[in-house]
């Protein structure tokens with residue numbers, strides 16, 4: 001094979017690009033992956049590592065459950081620890097409306113053999129000692145939900161790609177070269193051209209901009225999300241706690257020393273590519289955590305940062321071929337890219353190689369009407 005020729009070019013060194021590249025490489029393809037900064041420089045290195053299966057449609061639940069199977073096995077698959085910790089996810093209900101939504105979803109989730117239960121307040125007090133139960137009605141608890149380390153997983157996937165291919169970092173793709181409706185190659189910022197029969201756009205928040213290089217429109221808008229981590233604290237709860245009130249937040253205790261890591265979704269949301277940080281977030285996040293668990297009142301935030309979600313109008317990913325032959329888009333992960341990443345990468349590789357997806361993923365089609373809504377956002 002000539003120097004600048006591979007079977008597949010993957011653009012983007014986050015969880016989606018590296019997972020897709022890894023599963024393509026596992027099928028025997030020579031994969032060249034291009035990352036404009038360093039691996040995990042995008043959203044993946046900024047996420048808080050939560051993995052859940054509590055979604056609201058058959059497709060999203062299936063993908064999340066299949067992803068979980070892969071997470072459980074990743075330390076063997078990648079031959080390195082990935083700090084997988086199955087501590088669960090607990091969605092709190094502070095309103096009758098939320099309670100009804102969870103109970104309805106639990107029917108669907110249970111019918112698909114996902115063990116989720118509606119837990120009452122005394123049970124929640126046992127699960128989260130010291131929780132403030134004022135206004136609390138109950139919660140949806142899935143003990144098999146988990147957390148893992150995004151850096152270790154991307155590293156493991158990248159090593160897999162490099163066994164038969166290459167990972168180029170600090171190498172921005174500046175053009176996708178299309179001839180007669182077919183993507184033939186990419187050009188990098190250095191002016192070098194690399195050709196491949198498969199070109200995958202997995203550029204996270206920049207998905208729509210990179211798709212445009214090939215003349216393709218993708219409805220995925222970047223949106224800023226802030227996060228923080230505290231000093232370590234002796235472990236006293238295991239799960240990701242999601243306070244779903246409009247002024248709520250979500251957080252868990254990390255693997256290891258037990259620092260608390262968390263976020264909230266601001267109202268209104270913050271569209272655009274800015275990934276600066278704000279004082280209001282640090283202040284509010286502290287207030288919201290301490291309202292829910294008063295003993296967190298004096299814990300110190302030691303770091304805050306932000307990253308982007310790539311938001312589609314309906315909250316579901318995009319995983320599809322495009323009108324440009326050989327050019328694929330995989331992304332628009334809407335805040336779920338880490339947890340779904342291993343399965344999305346696997347599906348992408350299967351779809352690309354077999355020409356059809358391994359199971360029904362019409363909800364992820366680029367041609368869908370985007371009018372639905374993922375309820376468990």
Ligand SMILES: Cc1cc2nc3c(=O)[nH]c(=O)nc-3n(C[C@H](O)[C@H](O)[C@H](O)COP(=O)(O)OP(=O)(O)OC[C@H]3O[C@@H](n4cnc5c(N)ncnc54)[C@H](O)[C@@H]3O)c2cc1C
Nearest residue numbers: 012014016036042043044047048050173204307337338339
């Ligand atoms: C604060 C925060 C908390 C989150 N928490 C969670 C969580 O708990 N669980 C969860 O599942 N998800 C979470 N997410 C969402 C998750 O981080 C994303 O959905 C996921 O990382 C998306 O992965 P990706 O590979 O699509 O994008 P990215 O990780 O952004 O990777 C895309 C890469 O493409 C590169 N790139 C872009 N343009 C080019 C170009 N032209 N040439 C070469 N390279 C290019 C970028 O530099 C980037 O590294 C969180 C996100 C944020 C911001």
